[in-house]
Amino acid sequence: MQEKIVSPKESKKRKMLLMLPLITFPFLTFLFYTLGGGRIEAKTAESAEKKGFNFNLPLPKFKEDSALDKMSYYDQAAADSIKLRELIKKDPNYFDNKASEEKADSFSTGDFESRMLPKNRSAFNSQSFQDRNEQKVYEKLRALEKVISQPSVPTYGQDMREFENYGTSKGESEEIRKLEGLMSAMSAPQEADPELQQLGGMLENILDIQHPQRVQERLKQTSDSKKGKVYSVQKKAAENNISSLQRNADSQSLLKTNAFYSLDEAPPAEEMQNSIEAVVNQTQTIVNGSVVKLRLMNDIFLQGTIIPKNTFLYGMAALKGERLEVKITNIQYNNSIFPVDLAVYDMDGIDGIYIPGTISRDVAKSSAYRSIQTLGISGISDSWGAQAAGMGIEAAKSLMSKKVKLIKVVVKAGYRVLLYDEKQKNLKP
Incomplete structure (x- = not known):
């Protein structure tokens, strides 16, 4: 027998036909399952086995508001009821039967007669359902208009007072x-309510917290209003330390005041x-406009701040006769500058530091200045060298005259002075 020779193309075709059922079988099975194959018999079997009540309840099917929960439905119902009440208030022809049945027992015959519809009014008129209090107010207003429209009654004497209200009922x-x-109470001016003022203050504080720029503007306004203000300076009072282990520093004052006084005598005033x-802190040579350095000997109070002793003060000097006047306009302490108005007094109680011999020194300097001014070069030719020499002499004259005219005084270190507040001049000590 001859063997049949198979071509490569035919062998590939056979292999593909052999693998085709293996590939198509899973797809056919999945398609059969998705189309519902084999499920009807299972459902009939389950229905045959389970009989009685169905314990599986169907879930609710929401259309648009599926995201709402139970509380959301309650809120929606409350909003619907509020809208319904608003519509009822706006409807003048609405009449609540339930409310009328509840209030029917409490109505008296007078109330029923007052609420009856007049003959000239329709049931669809909103004025027929007026409140009883509203009707009373209208009646009182009509009575008031009636009294106002009456002509003025002539005044009578005391014997005719009993006939004042003649013709009007007592109740009216x-x-x-x-x-x-x-009406008089309504027209009277009302006093400010403290509760409203307190609420206003709380609202101001809340606004200040929310808007800090308001506080900055207020501080700026206060600073502008206090611009140019000079602070007063006070001496700090000595502290009385009471202790049995420490010697009393005010023993001399105690000896003076510790005595018996009669009724006519009064204890000495403090x-x-x-x-x-x-x-003066250090020895200084001072001219007009120089700065004098001073040092405090006691603690002082300045705008609620304690300035301790040994603090340096600086003032501007000005020579007037035999007095060196010193004015202190600012005090610097702890990186703060306090505007003050202090004048330096000598121990004799006169303004300025006493400088003896200043007048004679001034006279000597003025005479030296005049003698320098009279110096000059005469009898010299008009050559260039002579002109240069003359210019040099004039420059030396101007320099020497300025030095001579400038009066200098010396203030020694440790010189005691008194600082007086100029703001307290008009105040009694």
Whole structure:
């Protein structure tokens, strides 16, 4: 027998036909399952086995508001009820039967007669359902208009006072008095409510917290209003340290005041000091406009701040006769500058430091200045050398005259002075 030779193309075709069922079988099975194959018999078997109540409840199917929960439904119901009440208030023809049945027992015959519809009014008119209090107010207003429209009654004497309210009922006159009192109370000016003021202060604080720029603007306004203000300086009072282990520093004052006084005598008044002790810190040669350095000998109070002793003060000097006047306009302490108005007094109580011999020194310097001015070069030719020499002499004259004219004084270190606050000049000590 001859063997049949198979071509490579045919062998590939056979292999593909052999593998085709293995590839298509899973797809056919999946397609059969998705189309519902084999499920009907399982459902009929389950229905045959389970009989009685169905314990599996179907889930609710929401259309648009599927994201709402239970509380959201409650909120929606409350909003719907609020809208319904607003519509009822706006409807003038709405009549609540339930409310009328609840209030029917509490109505008296007078109330029923007052609420009956007049003959000339329709049931669809909103004025027919007026409140009883509203009707009373309208009646009182009509009575008031009636009284106002009446002509003025002539005044009578005391014997005719009993006929003042003649022609008007007692109840009507009392109602008129009540209305007049109510109108006078409404027209009277009302006092400020403290609760409203407290609430206003709280609101201001809340606004300041929310907007800090308001506080900055307020501080700027206060600083502008206090611009140019000079602080007063006070001497710090000595502290009385009471202790059995420490010697009393005020023993001399105790000896003076510790005595018996009669009814006619009064204890000596405590001495008030309105000046501050200071000393010149170092020996200085001073001219007009120089800065004098002083040092405090006691603690002082300045705008609630304690300035300790040995603090340096600086003032501008000015020579006037035999007095060296020193004015202190600022005090610097702890990187703060306090504007003050202090004048330096000598121990004799006169403004300025006493400088003896200043007048004679001034006279000598003025005479030297005049003698220097008279110096000059005469009898010299008009050559260039002579002109240069003349210019040099003039420059030397101007320099020497300025030095001679400038008066200098020396203030020694440790010189005691008193600082006086110029703001307290008009105040009694």
